[in-house]
Amino acid sequence: MVNDTTRLLGLDGLIAERVELHPDGSPVVHLSTNDEQARCCAQCGIRGTRVKGWVLTRPRDLPVAGRTTRLRWCKRRWHCDQPGCPRMSFTEQVPQVPARARITVRLRQASGAAVADGNRTIVQAARDLGMSWPVVAAAFIAHAAAVLPAEPEPASVLGIDEVRRGKPRWSFDEVTQSWTTTVDRWHVGFCDLAGGQGLLAQVEGRTGKAVTDCSPSAAPSGFNRSRPSRSTCAPCSKPPSARQCPTRR
Ligand SMILES: [Zn+2]
Numbered sequence: 698m699v700n701d702t703t704r705l706l707g708l709d710g711l712i713a714e715r716v717e718l719h720p721d722g723s724p725v726v727h728l729s730t731n732d733e734q735a736r737c738c739a740q741c742g743i744r745g746t747r748v749k750g751w752v753l754t755r756p757r758d759l760p761v762a763g764r765t766t767r768l769r770w771c772k773r774r775w776h777c778d779q780p781g782c783p784r785m786s787f788t789e790q791v792p793q794v795p796a797r798a799r800i801t802v803r804l805r806q807a808s809g810a811a812v813a814d815g816n817r818t819i820v821q822a823a824r825d826l827g828m829s830w831p832v833v834a835a836a837f838i839a840h841a842a843a844v845l846p847a848e849p850e851p852a853s854v855l856g857i858d859e860v861r862r863g864k865p866r867w868s869f870d871e872v873t874q875s876w877t878t879t880v881d882r883w884h885v886g887f888c889d890l891a892g893g894q895g896l897l898a899q900v901e902g903r904t905g906k907a908v909t910d911c912s913p914s915a916a917p918s919g920f921n922r923s924r925p926s927r928s929t930c931a932p933c934s935k936p937p938s939a940r941q942c943p944t945r946r
Pocket residue numbers: 738739740741742743777778779782783784
């Protein structure tokens with residue numbers, strides 16, 4: 698039965714059984730499953746009929762009324778009796794909390810939006826929402842990729858600038874018997890100065906070779922496009938020539 702607490706929480710498919718207070722004063726919400734689709738096998742789609750056991754999960758979620766809210770979802774593990782299905786058993790899942798997810802979908806989306814639309818840094822958004830920065834970075838990339846076009850418009854005026862980022866790292870090359878830079882402390886950013894598209898790409902290094910290797914398709918005439926692209930876009934680790942860097946705005 699749906700109660701007021703369940704409506705307040707707003708997690709479809711889950712029902713709030715009771716709320717306790719953690720020693721630090723934050724609420725601990727105990728949840729149960731309230732969705733028949735939750736016990737459908739993710740592999741074959743057949744509904745489970747035999748319970749294998751119970752699992753207690755603690756997915757992290759958005760704060761409620763400004764307070765960190767701890768979720769405790771006691772869900773069932775089902776046998777999959779469908780002949781030929783490779784999945785022997787599976788746990789219940791709902792749209793906001795997929796199987797093996799440690800955070801809710803809405804928390805992940807909120808962290809990406811906080812960076813992309815709220816102008817928060819990745820580290821700050823991670824601190825505010827109690828998440829790790831790699832997870833927030835991935836959420837930001839997913840958020841940006843969904844709203845940015847696949848290809849930017851050609852840039853009539855290409856801006857190039859260098860930025861210092863992190864510490865350099867080197868490795869010893871046994872063939873040449875010399876040290877080579879594996880992580881450069883410098884990055885070069887490309888931006889659209891006239892079209893308002895913001896940052897187009899960011900590549901590692903600040904040499905002329907690093908610039909020409911990037912070879913952005915949006916470069917103005919005269920920009921060297923003949924060299925193969927070997928650099929990668931540092932924020933998203935994709936080739937800049939793929940024009941998928943979600944950091945541009
Ligand atoms: Zn199955």
